Amino acid sequence: MKSQFASLRLLSLTRSTAFGSIRRPLIRLRSCPKCGEPWPPRRRYAHTPADDPHFESILDTPPILVKQGQQHGAGLIVLILIPAIAFGLGTWQIFRLRWKTEMLAKFEDRILRPPLPLPPRIDPDAIKDFDYRRVYATGVFRHDQEMLIGPRVHDGKDGYLVVTPLQREDNGSTILVNRGWIPKKLKRQIDRKDGLPMGPVTIEGLLREPWKKNMFTPNNKPEMGEFYFPDVEEMAGFTGSDPIWVEETMQPDLVKAYDREAAGIPIGRPAEVNLRNNHTQYIFTWYALSAATAIMFWMVVKKPPSDVARRVRQSREW
Template sequence: MKTTLFAFRFTRSTRLTSLRPALHTRICPKCKLSSPFQRRYAHTPADDPYFQSIVDNPAVLVKSGQKHGPGLIVLILIPAIAFGLGTWQVFRLQWKTDLIARFEDRILKPPLPLPPRIDPAAIKDFDYRRVVTIGLLRHDQEMLIGPRVHDGNDGYLVVTPLQREGIASKILVNRGWIPKRLKRQVDRLAGLPTGEVTVEGLLREPWKKNMFTPDNKPELGEFYFPDVEQMAKFTGSDPVWIEETMAPDLLKAYDREAVGIPIGRPAEVNLRNNHTQYIFTWYALSAATAIMFWMVVKKPLPDSIRRVRQNKEW
């Protein structure tokens, strides 16, 4: 029995071995493909009809190291620029604070009699300085600047040349605000004083026009902005601008508005100082965009890039 079993095993092994060459050459007549059993007993990769070399299927180069595009450069510039603007506003706040303190110190001083001759170049050193002068108001050369809003009402600023006492030259006086309904002089005769008057106000530096304000038309009597040089040339006055002041009094202001007497401005500094808000805005924008940049950099790689990096280990 042992001999017969040995012969049977030997015969089976011999049959399988003898079948291998035939299996490698036997192809399915329908699909023309070899069976999985053939590929299993293939001696070399070339014996497998599915084998593909690097020549048959060349590798494709894929950029796997570049995680972000040019937008990342823009994203890193935004927090840097915003931080720089916030720092610049810090210096602007210090400058504006010192400027307001200097002007308030000038206002606290007693009124200075206006000298006979005034150098326009020296007005900058006396901006917001309280001055007093005497003269005759030239209502025939009155100019209205507007529209201007006061307490929610439309109106105009009344600018009248002042012929100073004993001096041939004139200066420009911003007398204050009147309502729109009293634009004509005949409707506000109470606001047209005659004879010599004493004017007390602030000596101001010429205003600067912004890009949104239309140009004045002196020949038509239309003034939208106090262009001191232009208005002085139009009336034959010196380019000296004084803003008449009055004590803040609500009842007195109502009485003046009713009869057309110009409402003067209070003797105080009215410069805008919003630099603290600008500092907060720019620094907050810088912090927010910096966090966005960090989140983008730390974001996990897409699955495609991870697969490419893993395939490089083949």
Template sequence: MRSLLSVLSRTTTTTSIPAWRPTTSFILRGSKPDICTRCLLRRQQQLRFYNNNQFSDDQRWLSVVDHPAQVVRTGRKHGPGLIILALIPIISFALGTWQIQRLEWKTNLIAKYEDRLVKPPLPLPPQIDPSVVPEFDYRRVTATGTFRHDQEMLVGPRMRDGQDGFFVVTPLERGEGESTILVNRGWISRKMKEQRDRGVGACAGGEVVVEGLLREPWKKNMFTPENKPEEGKFYFPDIEQMADLTGSQAVWIEETMVQDLVEAYDREAKGIPIGRAAEVNLKNNHSQYIFTWYGLSLATSIMLWMIIRKRPNEATRRVRQNRNW
């Protein structure tokens, strides 16, 4: 019996396959039951290397002493937004300075026109050179002739005291040897657009004396549509176009009248054009523009200084490691 047990034990010892037992828990945690022999050998070699050597012996290993971390501040680098913010105060300051020059120019221009208004009316010569009209802009003049109501043109729409209407432009045919000119007689309401709807005196014939302001040609802005003379629609006074259409000289007179509220109501009811006042109506808003541009320059300068001089608090600081790590 004892000999049989010894035989069995020897048989079991010789036939059993010894299992590979890793010597560290690192291999046990990283290995899998179906891992190949080559991977096991590679891990054993790595384990023996790290057990026999220090980390500093490896040339690929980087030390925190050799490559220390850098303390940086977030928001230190500014993008193109800061460049734009830096340009705004410069540009706005330049625009404010330019508006100062414009204010001086506009003030002198208004003073020159008002000086012309106080002079007595000047009779128009028989023939007028249109090229010299800008030198007599806002000059009071008188002309005698007959209105050609059959060639009347309505420019509009034009607003007056909240009501929609038109400017009545009628050629004034002067005496023999004298040129025909264009006269802006004034404003009428839309309901008096047709001549048959107007009262007595609105389209009266006979010789009349017109007193008004000699004005240079108007300038069309980009928002105004083009005139349609074939349809009788004029959105702005194109003096050259109107003169060619009526056989007149390109001379524009704006008829004036003493502003009286009662007379204005009577004229509006009868469809008689209401003339303008003999005054300079140029807008002079350059003082507001100066305040606006200089205020914008000051405000954006303060914003720029606050952004550049801003100190970060502890919440905005961080540690950024070297890129070689």
């Protein structure tokens, strides 16, 4: 058998050309991967790999270690950004807390001061320096220009805020007065005659800076008498008043509030600052989220790779 393989290897074809004879091997034989002896190529009539005595399955090839570490994709970048962003938001809330605390202290100081008479003419640009300042004014209510803002909920009941222009005496300006809340069933003026004072009246309330409308509040429809938001500029232009907003106040008395509701008299707000200050909760929430996601990031990075992920079976004959 060995001599037969050697004779086949030396078999060649001689071809004559203009440059002489060229000897080319007729058959190129491979060597056995195990014993190193030459062996002939597979015949074309072999139907299965088992006909080859030197066939080796890829399942018998030993596994090769091709991966030892654990690589992370874009998810790891997102995971490291979350604690950083949450920490930044928590720090920002600390500055917001300081700003809100100083503003509340300033408003509380203004409320504790005695009320001031409202000047005949007021510069709208100066109202921000007198926000939450207690004032009083005398004039006549223009009930024919009354506006209802709603719906508004008070003690679980639906209703409206009554806004009435106050035409001041001695050729003073006309201002907008938020008289308070009434129930929905007393929407019509004919059902609350006791709540429509005639003649000169003196009101006391808080001088307020106009609010800013958010994107979720629908637009007012003054021509249809529908107001959803106290747009001071719009309401003042609709009634011919100055853009001055005063919220009438009253002493917080539950019995008195029930009597006013039954008589159709608007329930005014108490003279206090009603701004929310939840920045302390926000600080705790953001810092807690930052700490939790930082721990998750550390666990993902330090987690050892599993055996299945580390070893991949690979064959040179694949």
